[in-house]
Amino acid sequence: MHTNAPDSENFRDQIATADKFGRRIWVYPIKPKGDLYRWRTIVSWFLLALLFSGPFIKIGGYPILQLNIIERQFYLFGLVFWPQDLHLFVLATITMAVFVVLFTAVFGRLFCGWVCPQTIFLEMVFRKIERLLEGDGPKQKAFDRRAMSANKFFRKTLKHTIFLAISFLIGNTFLAYIIGSDQLLSIITDPPAQHLTGLSAMIIFTLIFYWIFAFFREQVCTLVCPYGRLQSVLLDNNSIVVAYDYNRGETRGPLERGGTFDERGDCIDCAACIKVCPTGIDIRNGTQLECINCTACIDACNRVMKKMSLPSGLIRYSSENRLSNKSKKLITGRVVIYSAVLSILLVIVTTLMASRSSVETTILRTPGQLYVQTDEGIVRNLYSMKIVNKSYDQLPIQLSLKHPEGSISIVGPKIVVPPGGMAEAAFFVDIDASKLFVTSSPIEIEISTNGELLETIRTSFNGPSGSTNTRDEK
Numbered sequence: 001m002h003t004n005a006p007d008s009e010n011f012r013d014q015i016a017t018a019d020k021f022g023r024r025i026w027v028y029p030i031k032p033k034g035d036l037y038r039w040r041t042i043v044s045w046f047l048l049a050l051l052f053s054g055p056f057i058k059i060g061g062y063p064i065l066q067l068n069i070i071e072r073q074f075y076l077f078g079l080v081f082w083p084q085d086l087h088l089f090v091l092a093t094i095t096m097a098v099f100v101v102l103f104t105a106v107f108g109r110l111f112c113g114w115v116c117p118q119t120i121f122l123e124m125v126f127r128k129i130e131r132l133l134e135g136d137g138p139k140q141k142a143f144d145r146r147a148m149s150a151n152k153f154f155r156k157t158l159k160h161t162i163f164l165a166i167s168f169l170i171g172n173t174f175l176a177y178i179i180g181s182d183q184l185l186s187i188i189t190d191p192p193a194q195h196l197t198g199l200s201a202m203i204i205f206t207l208i209f210y211w212i213f214a215f216f217r218e219q220v221c222t223l224v225c226p227y228g229r230l231q232s233v234l235l236d237n238n239s240i241v242v243a244y245d246y247n248r249g250e251t252r253g254p255l256e257r258g259g260t261f262d263e264r265g266d267c268i269d270c271a272a273c274i275k276v277c278p279t280g281i282d283i284r285n286g287t288q289l290e291c292i293n294c295t296a297c298i299d300a301c302n303r304v305m306k307k308m309s310l311p312s313g314l315i316r317y318s319s320e321n322r323l324s325n326k327s328k329k330l331i332t333g334r335v336v337i338y339s340a341v342l343s344i345l346l347v348i349v350t351t352l353m354a355s356r357s358s359v360e361t362t363i364l365r366t367p368g369q370l371y372v373q374t375d376e377g378i379v380r381n382l383y384s385m386k387i388v389n390k391s392y393d394q395l396p397i398q399l400s401l402k403h404p405e406g407s408i409s410i411v412g413p414k415i416v417v418p419p420g421g422m423a424e425a426a427f428f429v430d431i432d433a434s435k436l437f438v439t440s441s442p443i444e445i446e447i448s449t450n451g452e453l454l455e456t457i458r459t460s461f462n463g464p465s466g467s468t469n470t471r472d473e474k
Helices: 035-056 083-107 110-114 117-134 137-145 150-179 181-189 192-216 219-224 226-234 296-307 333-354 468-473
Strands: 065-068 073-076 079-081 241-244 315-318 359-365 378-389 395-403 407-411 415-417 422-432 440-449 452-462
Touching: 035 065, 035 110, 035 117, 035 150, 035 181, 035 296, 065 150, 079 083, 083 110, 083 226, 083 333, 110 117, 110 226, 117 137, 117 150, 117 192, 117 219, 150 181, 150 192, 181 192, 192 219, 296 315, 359 440, 359 452, 378 415, 378 452, 395 407, 395 422, 415 422, 422 440
Parallel strands: none
Antiparallel strands: 065 073, 073 079, 241 315, 359 378, 378 422, 395 415, 395 440, 407 422, 440 452
């Protein structure tokens, strides 16, 4: 918030990439150099390798991650989830949201600068190609302003051809996370007429990613992504962000010949931090929604400080309270509350995941059907059953009566549930009247496959109102 400008809040009246008339200001950032940029590069290459290999990594023959919205199948670390597991997805989404809130409250937008795919692709892939073909920031700007020539046409054409090719690769990878790598390979290798829908989706994804990384760029972070907008409510004075140490840097200005830093702040107003910023902001104005915490300004400032024989860290990861020497604590009451809520949600989600059955069965007495009592004293009830298979395997189902003693006879063929499918069946439950003591008795039915117990269902069994002889004998 500290600047030499007469009105220090003018910069908040408009975003850095648009003028007062709303026209786009194209950003030409200089390539960062420094320790943090090297670490970001290493992290980026690791995440890129993970991203592109993800659809092809399988556990037990099934994807490590696939969100097949079309067929309503979701794979996570080799486990399959179906629409019947919606409650797990809702809880997992809430848990992730709480984690984002907690992480942002403590570390600001660290995710945006180091892990976000938008930042990684733009800064570590597309801008690297652009710098290779058109030069670094100022050279790119001059190149764009130059009149069209054969050299410029060739370089621009080559750049956008490469951009399209990479966007095609990204679009295919994104599609693979939805339909699976096997289906994607079929779309690629089979005649186009056999997969018009998949081919159309591939083209659409390619064009969207090409437009984002070739033209829209940092506007995604500034105008579209809701995470940046949430900063104002998630950050507080204890949050760790990329910050300018105004106590040490002000009063800023160029160092005059023969001058010393004893007379002024360490910031020489060289604008190196602005020149490398991928969103075109001046970090010295304070925390801003455009800042993605990419640390480019830290590296740039540290290089200048080293040349001036001054300590590094004029721009660094810090908090407002640390800069003002009010407090250095990281754990606040809000962080404790968020952590407690997150811990509870994690326990709930973990417990539900661990206790999740491979089948989900619903058994109900058939509506409108009364019990039947035979001459031998056997009471019979008719039930209907729906069973959902959440596993990859075809499941032959066996039913048995756990309590009380009795028998079950299935109406029709044997019950076999296909992978990820559902089966319906009807069956009779026969119980000796001597085992019944009330009009509606609780019973337990075991659901098994190949001798393995899957789950036990409790329901009710209707019988004659008076088994008094049995009760008396007991």
